[in-house]
Amino acid sequence: MKRNVFITTIICFTAIFFCSCGSDKKSPDASGFTYSEDFQNKLLEQCITAEDGSTIEIPEGKFLLKKPLSIDGKKHLTIKGAGAGKSVLSFLHQTEGGEGLLVTNCNDITIQGFTIQDAKGNNLKLLNCDTIAIRDMNSTWTSGSDSTNGDYAYYPVQCKHLLMEQCEASYSSDAGIYVGQTINVTVRNCYAHNNVAGIEIENCINSDVYKCKAENNTGGILVFDTPGLPLHNGRNARIYDNDCISNNGTNFGKVSSMVSTVPPGTGIIVLATDSADLYNNRIFYNKTVGISVICFQLTGKPYNDSLFGPYCNTISIHDNKFDSKAISMPDMSKDMGKLVALGLKGYKDIIVDGSADPKLRDNKGQVPDDYKICIRNNGDIKFANLNFWEVKGESDITDHVDHDLSKFDCEHAGINGNGSN
Amino acid sequence: MSGSSAVTVDTNYKEPFKKLSQYHFFKGDIKQLTPNDRVLPYDLITPLFSDYALKARFVWMPEGTAAKYVKDEVLDFPVGTVLIKNFYFPADFRDLSKGKKIIETRLLIHKPDKWDALTYVWNADQTDADLNIIGDTKSIDWIDKNGNKVHDEYSVPNKNQCKTCHAYNGTLSPIGPKVRNMNHDYSYTDGNANELDRWAAAGYLTGYNKADNIDNKMAKWDDSTTGDINARARAYIDVNCAHCHRKEGMANPTGLYLNFTNQNEASLGILKTPEAAGSGAGNFLYDVIPGKPDESIMPYRMTIDEPGKMMPQIGRKLVHTEGVALIKQWIAGMEQSSTNNKK
Numbered sequence: 001m002k003r004n005v006f007i008t009t010i011i012c013f014t015a016i017f018f019c020s021c022g023s024d025k026k027s028p029d030a031s032g033f034t035y036s037e038d039f040q041n042k043l044l045e046q047c048i049t050a051e052d053g054s055t056i057e058i059p060e061g062k063f064l065l066k067k068p069l070s071i072d073g074k075k076h077l078t079i080k081g082a083g084a085g086k087s088v089l090s091f092l093h094q095t096e097g098g099e100g101l102l103v104t105n106c107n108d109i110t111i112q113g114f115t116i117q118d119a120k121g122n123n124l125k126l127l128n129c130d131t132i133a134i135r136d137m138n139s140t141w142t143s144g145s146d147s148t149n150g151d152y153a154y155y156p157v158q159c160k161h162l163l164m165e166q167c168e169a170s171y172s173s174d175a176g177i178y179v180g181q182t183i184n185v186t187v188r189n190c191y192a193h194n195n196v197a198g199i200e201i202e203n204c205i206n207s208d209v210y211k212c213k214a215e216n217n218t219g220g221i222l223v224f225d226t227p228g229l230p231l232h233n234g235r236n237a238r239i240y241d242n243d244c245i246s247n248n249g250t251n252f253g254k255v256s257s258m259v260s261t262v263p264p265g266t267g268i269i270v271l272a273t274d275s276a277d278l279y280n281n282r283i284f285y286n287k288t289v290g291i292s293v294i295c296f297q298l299t300g301k302p303y304n305d306s307l308f309g310p311y312c313n314t315i316s317i318h319d320n321k322f323d324s325k326a327i328s329m330p331d332m333s334k335d336m337g338k339l340v341a342l343g344l345k346g347y348k349d350i351i352v353d354g355s356a357d358p359k360l361r362d363n364k365g366q367v368p369d370d371y372k373i374c375i376r377n378n379g380d381i382k383f384a385n386l387n388f389w390e391v392k393g394e395s396d397i398t399d400h401v402d403h404d405l406s407k408f409d410c411e412h413a414g415i416n417g418n419g420s421n
Numbered sequence: 422m423s424g425s426s427a428v429t430v431d432t433n434y435k436e437p438f439k440k441l442s443q444y445h446f447f448k449g450d451i452k453q454l455t456p457n458d459r460v461l462p463y464d465l466i467t468p469l470f471s472d473y474a475l476k477a478r479f480v481w482m483p484e485g486t487a488a489k490y491v492k493d494e495v496l497d498f499p500v501g502t503v504l505i506k507n508f509y510f511p512a513d514f515r516d517l518s519k520g521k522k523i524i525e526t527r528l529l530i531h532k533p534d535k536w537d538a539l540t541y542v543w544n545a546d547q548t549d550a551d552l553n554i555i556g557d558t559k560s561i562d563w564i565d566k567n568g569n570k571v572h573d574e575y576s577v578p579n580k581n582q583c584k585t586c587h588a589y590n591g592t593l594s595p596i597g598p599k600v601r602n603m604n605h606d607y608s609y610t611d612g613n614a615n616e617l618d619r620w621a622a623a624g625y626l627t628g629y630n631k632a633d634n635i636d637n638k639m640a641k642w643d644d645s646t647t648g649d650i651n652a653r654a655r656a657y658i659d660v661n662c663a664h665c666h667r668k669e670g671m672a673n674p675t676g677l678y679l680n681f682t683n684q685n686e687a688s689l690g691i692l693k694t695p696e697a698a699g700s701g702a703g704n705f706l707y708d709v710i711p712g713k714p715d716e717s718i719m720p721y722r723m724t725i726d727e728p729g730k731m732m733p734q735i736g737r738k739l740v741h742t743e744g745v746a747l748i749k750q751w752i753a754g755m756e757q758s759s760t761n762n763k764k
Contacts, residue, residue, distance in 0.1 A: 044555045048580050067556065070581035095558070096576050098734040104584070104671075105591045120729025121699065127671065128591055150729060151699035157674045173699060180697075181674055228676040228693060230668070256695050256702040256718065301694055304687040 024194075028118055029142035033090055035064040047071045047079070055080060058114050062088040068097030068119070073105045081114025084138040084168065091119040092142075099125045099155075112136050116153075118143075125155040132156060134164045141171040145194060145252045152178040153195070158231070165189045173252055174259050175200035175222065179207070181231035186420045187212060196253040197222045197262060198244075203234040208417040213243045218251045219259070219266035220244035220286065225273050226258060227296070227305035235274040238417030239281065244268055246285040251333065261299045263288045263337030265330055265347075272296040275314040277415035283349070284323040288330040288340050290349040290381075291317055293373055298353055298388065300335065311357040313371040316412040320378045322349040339386075343398035349381035352408070353388040354400075365389075375408040428457050428481055432501050432532045441526055441541040441550035446479065446505055452523060452547040454507055459484070461623055462609070463616050465602045467642045467656040470741040471508060472573050473565065474524070479505040480598070482625055488598075490628035492637065493682050495595050502531040504595055513564040524559055525577050526550050529587070529595050536593040538583035555579045574738055582735055586664040588671050596664045600629075601681065602656075604638040639681065642747060654751035655681055657744060661733065677708060690719055691755075698722070701730035711755030720748045 040063075046056045047069050058081035068091070071077065079101075081087025091100040100119035103109060108131040115138040116123040123139040126132060139153035153169035156162050157180040168191045169176030176195035179185050185207035192198035198214030200222040201207045207223075214220035221244060225234040244267040253260040262269065265288030270276050272295060283290040296303065296310035303310070324347050331337030340348060352375075356367045375383070385407070387400035426445040438444060441451070448457045456462055460481045468476060482488070486499035498504075509523040528539045541550035542557055556579035565571050578585075584593050603620075606613045617634070620626035639656040640648025648656070658666075663680035665672040675696040678688040687693055690708030695701075695718055705718045714720050722732035723745045731737075 041555050044579060048554055067579075070579070070585075072581045072584055094728050095574070096728045096735060096738070097582075098729050102581075102585075104588075120727065121734075122697075122729075127674070148700045148730075151697050155697070174697070228687065229696065230673055230676060254698070254700055254702050255704055256698060256706050258694075302692060304692070 025144040025146060027143065028092055029090070030092060033062045033064045033088075033092075035066070035093075039063060040065050040067060044069060050074060050077060052076055054078075058082070058087045058089070060086040062090065064090050064093060065100075066091075066093050066095050068094065068099050068102060070099075070102040070104070071106060071109070072103075074109065075106070076108045077106060078110040078112070080110070080112045083113050084115050084136050087114035089114060089116050091117070091123075094118075094120045098122065101125070102127075104128055107131060109133075110135075115139070117141065119150050122150045122152045122155045124153070126157070126159055126162075128158050129156070130160045132159055132162045134162075134167055136166050138168045139176075140169070145171060145250060147173050147252045147254055149173040149252075151257075152176070154178065155180070157181055160184055162186065163188075168192075169198075170194045172196065173254065174257055176217070178202065179204055181229060182207075184418050185209075186418050188420070191215075192217060192220075194249060196249075196251055196257075196259045198247065200224060200259070201234070201237055202226060203229050203231045204237065205231075205235055206416075206418045207237040208420040209237070209239045210241045210420070213245070214247060215243070215245045216249050217247045218249045218253070218264050219262040219269055220247040220283075221268045222259070222262070222271070223269070223273050223276050224258065224271045225296075225309070226271075227303035227308035227310075232305075232307045233274055233309055234272075235276075236415060236417060237273065237276040238415060239268065239276065239278045241280045242282070244281060244283045244286065244290075248285075248287050248328070248331075258299070258301070261301070261334060261336065263331035263334035263340070265289065265337065267291055269294065270312055270315055271299070272308075272310050273312050273315070274309065275412075275415050276312075277316045277412065277417065279316070279319045281320045282323075283320055285325060287324075287328050287347060288337050289347065289351050290322045290324065291320070292336070292351040292353075293317075294351075294353045295355040295388065297355070298336070309357060311355055312373065313357060313360065313367070314412055314415070316374045316376075316415060317350060318374070318376040318378065318411060322378065322381055324349060324382065339397065344384050344401060347382065348384045349378070350375060351384050351386065353386040354390075355388045358389075369410060370412075372410050372412075373408055374410040374412055375405060376411055381405075428460060430481070430483070430501060430503055430530065432530060434532075437530075437537070437539050437552060439552050441543075444503075444528075446481065446503075451549060452543075454523075459623075460505070461620065461625060463598070463603065463607060463620070465597050465660070466605050466639055466647075467602060467653075467660045469597075469660050470737060470744055472575055472737055472739045473514075473563075473571070473741075474508040474510055474575070475521075477507040477509065478597070480620075480625065481505070487625050487627045488620070490600070490626060490630075492600065492634075494599060495589075496598050496600070496626070498531050498595070498598075500531050500533050502529075504529040504598065510561050510563050514566040515564065515568065522561065523547060523550075524561065524575060525553075527583075529593075536587075536595070538580060538587060538593055540577060540580075540583070542577055553577060553579075556582065571739075576735065576738055578735060585671055585735060586733075588664075588669075590669045600634055600637050601639045602660065604634060605641075643743065650747075650751050650754055654747055657747055661741075661744065665733070699730070701725065701732065709752055709755070712753060712757040714749035714752035717752050720745055720752065723748065 060082035098121035141149035151174035175197035176192035198217035267283040330341040483501035489497040640652040659681035667680040
């Protein structure tokens with residue numbers, strides 16, 4: 001007992017020492033912007049009255065908008081600026097509405113070539129759209145890591161056939177690139193940094209996230225399935241060829257959000273998901289855990305949804321590169337971080353909680369091959385299995401840990417994601 | 422000048438009328454809102470809060486057409502229906518004889534293929550109202566019912582914003598005229614009568630059976646003689662929230678469903694964690710904690726007036742302090758059971 005207190009004290013002091021890095025709050029970006037009610041009203045009107053098949057052009061320049069833009073019910077529409085670095089829309093002085101740009105009920109819409117920043121809610125939201133391309137965009141909040149920043153830089157939800165590429169997302173207080181309850185998702189060549197979650201795929205079906213960089217977030221990439229949402233049982237995600245680097249940022253999310261449970265220093269989390277393939281990723285310098293595969297119960301959040309499956313199954317983790325050059329102690333601000341730091345005695349490349357749907361287990365407690373967690377060809381990794389299904393109470397949560405990778409030496413061939421290359 | 426023109430509505434328009442007067446919904450001095458023939462006034466038992474604006478509602482349907490009775494949802498209106506809603510503020514809520522200012526008149530017109538939403542913003546002289554697509558902000562001042570001066574930067578919505586709330590499975594739809602919110606007496610020029618009876622008598626409603634609908638009636642949110650706290654709170658959130666917060670509405674992704682007919686505790690927000698409330702959730706964990714209104718997100722978001730965090734997201738600029746008090750009282754009286762808390 002005494003030894004634990006001693007170690008805890010050392011770790012806490014060390015953590016405080018390393019984490020007294022100071023706030024990154026700064027004045028919002030307001031210089032060089034023009035406000036013209038005439039420009040605003042013209043753009044607003046264009047968005048409302050645009051004909052199907054037309055293009056709404058945003059000129060080069062930095063424009064302040066006080067009212068949100070919205071596009072609804074259009075077909076084959078493009079809204080484009082002169083380039084993410086050249087056309088900037090700032091909603092810093094927004095007086096009403098939940099978004100910067102809200103796009104609803106559109107079929108075949110292209111959004112490209114401009115920056116949206118400092119909306120009071122989410123910068124860009126798409127709801128119930130089919131066939132979407134979002135490219136060469138930047139979406140951010142400019143006053144630093146503030147929990148009053150909007151939730152999502154990009155918020156496509158309940159959509160179909162989404163392509164996001166060459167997009168940058170930063171300083172979101174929930175997730176930078178968030179895709180929710182959407183079918184057929186491709187997110188590629190995107191850069192998510194300084195968000196709580198860099199990229200989050202939640203309750204989606206058929207997703208590919210590849211060639212992206214998630215850096216300096218609290219957690220790099222999240223593949224979540226959560227209860228209480230109309231689209232159940234998110235599944236079939238491929239996360240490959242991404243860089244998850246130094247995701248050690250403070251968690252500035254709101255306490256009620258799912259991402260508030262993510263410990264700083266997290267590369268990738270797979271939560272309650274049926275079928276995901278994580279491969280060829282470079283997962284470097286995340287101080288707490290490289291990849292974790294966990295059931296919903298471990299978040300400590302209650303749920304009341306009879307259609308929800310809280311366990312992961314059919315997860316394949318292979319051919320990833322880890323580098324954990326210990327740059328600081330694992331996170332101590334979140335339960336999962338404390339578990340890693342104290343219970344598991346430090347950073348791990350891969351943590352599984354060993355849980356599985358009890359309905360799947362045979363009478364020896366084994367999970368059929370098709371549903372297993374498979375971990376192969378990741379080099380010589382630091383690994384821990386919490387064997388959570390053996391845990392009886394909080395006090396013995398680390399009493400069943402083992403480091404035996406042989407139970408996970410398998411592979412899944414058939415996870416196709418969104419079939420992108 | 423008193424005009425004797427009949428109501429003029431052509432549902433095949435490509436461009437709507439630029440001026441409200443062109444419809445001839447009102448006769449005589451337009452700002453008196455004296456309805457023309459077959460323009461029938463009505464109101465709702467529990468109305469939506471719109472910065473304390475009063476609303477003069479009317480309906481018109483083409484000759485020989487009628488709405489069909491629907492039990493729980495909006496009546497099934499015929500093509501050609503126009504729902505008219507005039508938003509106005511008395512100068513002094515304590516004394517309506519001191520005059521009023523009409524801000525906007527919103528129309529929902531049932532075109533052959535779908536509804537169209539239009540708003541007309543009144544001029545300062547109150548002689549007419551102009552079609553407005555991109556919305557507007559109006560500075561308004563009044564004396565409230567307690568004698569306090571109130572200032573409001575009132576938002577006239579843009580055309581797309583209409584559909585934020587007026588969306589049913591992605592298509593534009595009326596919200597207000599439901600049997601349960603119309604089943605009360607209205608004070609007509611010829612005396613009081615039940616609204617639904619009057620619509621039927623005017624030939625505007627078919628298939629309505631009064632005896633079958635005695636209980637198809639919501640409480641008046643601020644009249645405790647019309648229902649207990651639960652009935653009044655459910656009426657309030659049905660009208661103020663459930664246009665979006667229902668399976669068929671814009672907030673479907675949240676899983677929070679507040680429509681009157683929903684009985685599922687989890688989707689009503691009891692011990693439910695929010696989906697994407699962001700900093701609108703404050704530091705609170707659940708939408709509703711029975712017995713703990715000051716730790717519940719639902720009333721909290723009603724007290725905010727910042728865009729992006731407030732609820733409703735659009736449609737108000739002011740806080741409805743009386744509505745907040747109602748919801749808090751409702752939550753305070755809820756049984757504190759933990760049957761829904763699964764770990």
